[in-house]
Amino acid sequence: MKMKLYNLQSILDFGKYSGQSLKDVFMKDPEYIEDCIFDVPNFCFNPDHIEKLEEMDTDFAFSEEAFDKLDSKFESYENEENSFDDIDSYNSDDLINLGIGDKFSDEFEDIGDAEEGFYEDDYSF
Numbered sequence: 791m792k793m794k795l796y797n798l799q800s801i802l803d804f805g806k807y808s809g810q811s812l813k814d815v816f817m818k819d820p821e822y823i824e825d826c827i828f829d830v831p832n833f834c835f836n837p838d839h840i841e842k843l844e845e846m847d848t849d850f851a852f853s854e855e856a857f858d859k860l861d862s863k864f865e866s867y868e869n870e871e872n873s874f875d876d877i878d879s880y881n882s883d884d885l886i887n888l889g890i891g892d893k894f895s896d897e898f899e900d901i902g903d904a905e906e907g908f909y910e911d912d913y914s915f
Contacts, residue, residue, distance in 0.1 A: 793867040796835045820850040827856045834863040
């Protein structure tokens with residue numbers, strides 16, 4: 791399951807607070823966010839946000855275990871995001887969905903085969 795990175799304004803799409811921002815949920819129920827770190831496999835946010843959250847609610851502090859778990863999940867997220875070394879394993883639709891491919895790219899012909907231009911299109915440029 792691919793890790794999903796949340797920020798403070800991200801809307802949760804799971805659980806009893808679905809439809810509310812991470813920040814708003816934290817302000818109501820900070821323990822819920824800590825529980826999500828442990829219980830929701832693809833839930834992740836940058837560990838740097840912990841300090842910001844704890845400043846918003848000075849009566850709550852994340853456990854060291856939660857911080858370590860979040861740090862590990864964030865590292866997994868970063869590894870997933872940087873794993874495009876083997877780009878040949880993706881088909882063209884995958885690349886388009888990832889914003890890498892170009893759905894409307896021109897196909898080039900061999901220059902020697904071109905009658906009116908260098909592109910295989912109706913515009914002959």
